[in-house]
Amino acid sequence: MAKVTSLENAIRDNVNDGDIIAMEGFTHLIPFAAGHEIIRQGKRDLTLIRMTPDVIYDQLIGAGCARKLIFSWGGNPGVGSLHRLRDAVEKGWPQALELEEHSHAAMANAYEAGAAGLPCAVIKAYANTDYPKVTKTIVPMECPFTGEALVAIPSIRPDVAVIHAQKATTKGDVLIEGILGVQKEAVLAAKRAIVTVEEIVDDLGDVHPNACILPSWVVSAVAEVPRGAFPSYAHGYYSRDNKYYQDWDNIARDRDSFQAWIDENIMQSATGDAS
Amino acid sequence: MSELLEYSGDEMMTVAASRALADGTVCFVGIGLPSAAANLARLTHAPNVVLIYESGTIETKPDILPLSIGDGELSETALTTVSVPEMFRYWLQGGRVQVGFLGAAQLDKYANINTTVIGDYDAPKVRLPGGGGAPEIATHSGEVFITLRHSKRGFVEKLDFITSAGGQPGGDNKKRCGGKGPTKIITDLCIMEPDSQTKEFIVTSMHRGVERQQIIDNTGWGVRFAEEVTTTPEPSAHELEVLRDLHRRTKEAHAGEA
Known part of the structure; x- marks a missing residue:
């Protein structure tokens, strides 16, 4: 049964140094707040899996959390390169990054x-x-x-999967709507799963019988984190902040400006308030 | 049709690319230039073209062009949205896609595409984003159209990495991959198609006002021309109006999201 808890506790209880971790969300519902909490807690030597390692993985890689990346497209969607990913691959900064590349x-x-x-x-x-x-x-x-x-x-069988969704019940059943990506598969493939949600509700209400629902008993922890997918979007809640992605290009280009950004926006910011 | 119309090379490219899509075609669309061309086709001569994006959106009819492959607009205007594994397994690998429409950073004379690295893979000069959906779009679609701007940097003699496969010299693509592979390259200068014998892409149509030397100067290999090179029909006033409206709506909508 899912434990309904804080984001801080969900990450502390389920993510260990050296874990194989999959954070999914295909442009939509990217678990940014959870990624920021992983950086804040200083997790190290992670094998990061993600089809589209975009800005959130650029931040994790630049912050020194990752040892290896398993991926199929690593870019800033609609903008260009991921400069922290490139710096790790091309120059080994802040540490070398092993790649396992697929389609x-x-x-x-x-x-x-x-x-x-x-x-x-x-x-x-x-x-x-x-x-x-x-x-x-x-x-x-x-x-x-x-x-x-x-x-x-x-096959991909992570130690832990991390996703963001629209809603969960107080019992921990999770509803995902809109572009579904590979989140259901990532959760069911993983030993443990963390889900952040826009809101926790008593009842999911009148949902379609074929709606994408992950039952409480396949999820380890659920945490309510409003705007937890920001700057990506949550269908029915908020749209993508395209300017954030464009601005990221300049911030990430330079190691010093990147580190200053991480210090100011993640390390000195409270859990769940990294946007 | 009027010879007095003014239009840019990019507009000519997008219109020519859109005309390559016949009405009713099931098309798997890449982001960027292919997406503009595919939606222009849908809004002009091909109202029944079926557009599929790799985020799982099937029969989508976006009012504005998406910035990313998974914009909400694609899902909201789709007939249905399926998961990404289902998209690649049933719809692409299952053979439901007639045309794959790709962009490219770099390609060679057989339309092999590189979007992975410049330089050595293990110590790259430039690490590019990688292939995403393209490797299998290139092999499982019935045929593949590629659209990109013509430049020496983009049209190279030898690729450092083959991310998605083009035609094989003397090979039978259909037997090997399920699809015919790339059949058209549409640029801001010309249209190229494979020579039936060598599979090398040669210039078959030039856009109005373009000189052969321009194409030669912007191609990194000794580019060849077909025996009969036609002139690409110019964009119509209607096509230009629809394309400009689409870009204007797109710009306004994306500006409002920040």
């Missing part, structure tokens, strides 16, 4: 395989690309029935 199709399949309790995902992917030369976990195989050329990749 979106492969990552999405690997999450689904993890949720399904499978050790690997089997896909039609990477034909005539250079990915298999640099990513050793892409292994060619033949279909045992037809001989068709396929590839296998390991």
